[in-house]
Amino acid sequence: MNIFVFVKRVPDTESKIRVDQAQKKIVEEGLNFVLNPYDEYALEEALRLREAKGGKVTVFCVGPEECLTVLRKCLAMGADEAVLLKDVSPEQYDGLRTSRILAKALQTKFPGADLLLFGKQSMGADNSQVPAMTAEWLGLPQVNVVVKLQVEGNGGTAVREIEGGEEKVQFSLPAVISAQKGLNEPRYETLRGIMAAKKVAIPVVPVEELGLRPEELETGLEVTALDLPPGRKAGRMLAGTPEEAARELVRLLRSDAKAI
Amino acid sequence: MILVYIESRKGKVKKASLEALSEARRRAEELKVEAQAVLAGSGLGGAAAELFGCGASKVHLLESPLLDAYSAQAHALAVEALVRELKPAAVFFSATSLGKDLAPRLAARLGVSLASDCIRLTVQEGRLEYTRPIYAGKALLSFRLKTFPQMASLRPNIFPLFDSGQKSGEVLKKVVALDQNQVKGKVVEITGEKAGALDVTEAEVIFSGGRGLKGPENFRLLNELSEVVPRSAVGASRSAVDAGWIDHHHQVGQTGKTVSPNIYFAFGISGAIQHLAGMSSSKVIVAVNKDPEAPIFKAADYGIVADIFQVIPPLKEELKKLLAE
Numbered sequence: 043m044n045i046f047v048f049v050k051r052v053p054d055t056e057s058k059i060r061v062d063q064a065q066k067k068i069v070e071e072g073l074n075f076v077l078n079p080y081d082e083y084a085l086e087e088a089l090r091l092r093e094a095k096g097g098k099v100t101v102f103c104v105g106p107e108e109c110l111t112v113l114r115k116c117l118a119m120g121a122d123e124a125v126l127l128k129d130v131s132p133e134q135y136d137g138l139r140t141s142r143i144l145a146k147a148l149q150t151k152f153p154g155a156d157l158l159l160f161g162k163q164s165m166g167a168d169n170s171q172v173p174a175m176t177a178e179w180l181g182l183p184q185v186n187v188v189v190k191l192q193v194e195g196n197g198g199t200a201v202r203e204i205e206g207g208e209e210k211v212q213f214s215l216p217a218v219i220s221a222q223k224g225l226n227e228p229r230y231e232t233l234r235g236i237m238a239a240k241k242v243a244i245p246v247v248p249v250e251e252l253g254l255r256p257e258e259l260e261t262g263l264e265v266t267a268l269d270l271p272p273g274r275k276a277g278r279m280l281a282g283t284p285e286e287a288a289r290e291l292v293r294l295l296r297s298d299a300k301a302i
Numbered sequence: 303m304i305l306v307y308i309e310s311r312k313g314k315v316k317k318a319s320l321e322a323l324s325e326a327r328r329r330a331e332e333l334k335v336e337a338q339a340v341l342a343g344s345g346l347g348g349a350a351a352e353l354f355g356c357g358a359s360k361v362h363l364l365e366s367p368l369l370d371a372y373s374a375q376a377h378a379l380a381v382e383a384l385v386r387e388l389k390p391a392a393v394f395f396s397a398t399s400l401g402k403d404l405a406p407r408l409a410a411r412l413g414v415s416l417a418s419d420c421i422r423l424t425v426q427e428g429r430l431e432y433t434r435p436i437y438a439g440k441a442l443l444s445f446r447l448k449t450f451p452q453m454a455s456l457r458p459n460i461f462p463l464f465d466s467g468q469k470s471g472e473v474l475k476k477v478v479a480l481d482q483n484q485v486k487g488k489v490v491e492i493t494g495e496k497a498g499a500l501d502v503t504e505a506e507v508i509f510s511g512g513r514g515l516k517g518p519e520n521f522r523l524l525n526e527l528s529e530v531v532p533r534s535a536v537g538a539s540r541s542a543v544d545a546g547w548i549d550h551h552h553q554v555g556q557t558g559k560t561v562s563p564n565i566y567f568a569f570g571i572s573g574a575i576q577h578l579a580g581m582s583s584s585k586v587i588v589a590v591n592k593d594p595e596a597p598i599f600k601a602a603d604y605g606i607v608a609d610i611f612q613v614i615p616p617l618k619e620e621l622k623k624l625l626a627e
Contacts, residue, residue: 055556055576059440068441079557135436135443137406138415165556166437169418171406174374178410183487184374186403199490203551204399205501207494209372213487223557224550260448262415266431267444271582277589277602287606288616291588292624294604301564301586302507302531302624 043097043193045088046155047121048144048172049081050164051105051112059270066268067132077112080161082119082228083221087191088159089120090226095193098122100152104129104143110244117239118231124242125152129249134261137171143259144172145179146252155216162187162220170220177218184218185211189225304330305362305390307381308341308353309400315349318396318504320356322456324464325423326394327357332425335391338362342369342380347473354468361471362388366478372400373488378407380478385412385451392430392452398503405455414449419457421562421583430454438556438579458503459562460583500535502554507565510537510554510581514570514591514610518547523614524569530621537561537581539571555580569610573598590614 053059053073060069088099100123101116103109113124127147134140148155158180160173170186177184189208190201197214203222231239249259278294280287295302304326308319327337339358341349343365350361362384368376385393385408393408395401397419409416417432421442424431430452433444447453502508509524509531521536528534538552554561556576566584570591571577578601581587589602590613599605606613 053437055438055579056574057437057440058575059437061441068437135445136415137418138409138413138449141406141410168434168436168438168560169406169416170402171409171416171418174403174406175410177374178378178407184403184407185487187399202399204492205504206499207492209489210491210493211487212490217487222550223553262447262449263445264448265443265445266426267442269442269444271435271439271442274582274587274601274603277587277599277605279599279605279607284606284608284612285616287608288613288620291604291606291617292620295565295586295588296624299565299586299603302621 043091043095043156044154045091045097045099045157045159046152047081047085047088047099047101047116047159049085049101049103049112049116049161050078051075051103051109052078052164052166055079055165061268061270063268066265068268075108077115078161078164080163080165080221080223083223083225084159084161085116085119085121086226086228087221089229091157091193100125102127102144102147104140104249106130113244114239115231117242118235119229120235124244126244126246127249128246133167134263135167135169136261136263137167137169137175138262139259141172141175141179142254143249143252144176146254147247148180150253151247157193157216158182158218160218160220162222173218173220182216182218183213185213186220187222188219189222191219191225303336303338303388303390304392304394305385305388306337306339306358306394307401307404308339308349309396309398310341310343310346310349313345313348315352316396316398318398318458320352320463321458321461322394322396323353323356323358325456325461327464327466329423329425329430333391333428336360340364340381340384342377344370350473351469354471355466357464357466359471361473363473363475364478365475366480368480368482368485369478371489373485374403374407375487376480376485377404378411379480379484381408382411383478390451392454395455397455397457401455405453409453412451412453414451414453415447417445417447417454420454421457421460423454435560435583438560438576439583440579457562459506500533502535502537502552502561503559505533505535505563507531507534508537508554508561508563509534509567509569510539510571511542511569512539512571513541515542515547521548527614527618527621530618530625539577540574568598568602569614571598572596573601
C-alpha cells in the first residue's frame, strides 16, 4: 500500500499564546513547536497498515524550513520518506489554500496514493478543513474524526465519532481519512530510528513550483483583528460546610447567574 | 439571501441547525436579504414549521435515495447544485460533526474559503465579518472572506434562537439526480447513540471530572448528577482520559472538545492551560477542588475549596430540589 500522511508543525498544547495585535499575528518567539498531536495518530495508523500489508509511508508537510524537524520526527517514528512543500508565508488560517497546495502536489508530482491520512484538525488553526477539501479536489471519499479503521482489498470501513455515538462509513480506495484521538496509541521514536532519520534526504519543493496560479496561493481571509479572549472577572469563593456551600452554589446559579 | 443547511436525525432537526438559521436570519435582516433553509433526504417536510419559526422565509427539500444515508460527497453535490441555482450571498452550517465534515467539502467544490466554528458574526460596511477561536480559544481571529458565496459554520450553543412567530411558508421540493459513481463513501450504520445521551458539545450543563475523582468508578457520581439535570452531559480532563478512566469522547480541552455550556462544573480538575482552552467560553464555570491553589479557580465564577466527594452528594440533592420546584 502506498500511504501518504499529511502533517503540520504547531505550538504544543501547553503553550501560552501571545498576540501581536498590530501585526494581527501570534507571537511565535518562545513557542515550542511540535508535530500536531492528531497527526501522530495518522502516522501511527499508516505505520501499522504498512506493517500489516507492506508498502510505503510518505509524509508531507506544508510550511517553512523549520518543519524539517517534524518531518525528521516522522521518519524517526518509522516513515519511509518525507517531503517538505516549502511555503514561507505565515499561518493563513485558510484551509482552502493549504488543500489546493496538497492536491496540486499530488496531481503533478506525487501520484499513486492508495490512502491519505491526516490528523482531524491542526492544533492552532483548528479549522478541520484540509482533509475534506483535499478529498474534494481529488474526487476521493472522506471519513473524518476516525477512531477505527479497517482496510480490505479496494476499500474499507472506518468508524467516525459523532455527537453521542459513532458512524460506520464504507468507502472505496483511494480515500482520505482523518484521525481522532483513540484511533491508536502512537509509538515513540527509537534511538535507532532517530539516527536513521538523520541520513534520509528530505526533498524540498517550493509551493510556487507546483504550477498553481499566483491567485491560488493567496489567502481567502482578510484578517481584521487578532485578540486574546476577554478575561473572566474574579470569581466568588463559597465558604462553609460542603452542605452549606452546595446550597449556596445552587441558589447563586439560579438567582444570580440565572443559569439553571 | 443566506442559505442554511439544516441537519436532522431521525426526522428531528438538530438544535445547532436552528441556532445557525436564527443567526442567519438576524444577519440577513441587517443585510436586507432573506434567510432560507435547505434539508437533504426523504420525508423531512415535517421539519419545515420549526424552520419558519426560526426565521426561514423558504424551505428547500432536496430528495434522492442517495441522500438518505449521509454521504459527504452526495450531500455536497446536492447542495452545490442548489447554491449554483439560487446564488445565495452566504451559506451557513452548524459546526457539528456533520457540519464539519460537509461544509469544507462543499467549500472546495465551490472554490471558496470557509469560516469554521464561528462564535460571532457581525455586518461591517455591508459585509459579513467572522470571529472564531484559534489555538482552542487561546486567541480570537476576526476576518472577512474574500470569496463568494461566503461560507461559515457556526459553533453550537452560542447563538440564541430567533422567534419569527411564523409556522408556515413556502416549501420547495426538488428531486435531485445524483450519479451513484460520484458517491464513493457513505454511512452504513450509526451506533452507540443512547436515548437522551447528549454529547458534551451539545449539553447545556456539563459535569466534568479530573484526577481528583481518583478512579474510573467515581465517574458514576457525575453520571448521577447528569441524570438529575436535563440536557446535561459528563465531561473529563485529559488526565482522567489518559488514565483510561473514561472514553476520550468525553474529553474537554485542546486535545478533546471545545465546549460552551451554560454551566461547566469542574470536579477535581486542576485546570491545565490546555483544559482551560476548551471550556473557558462556558457561560458559568464552577470549580470544586481541595487544592486552593489550583489554577481552575482563576477561571471559575464560583469556587468551592473542598473534597469533591463531600460536595457532590449535597449538590445532587440541592439540584433535585430546585428542579422539582
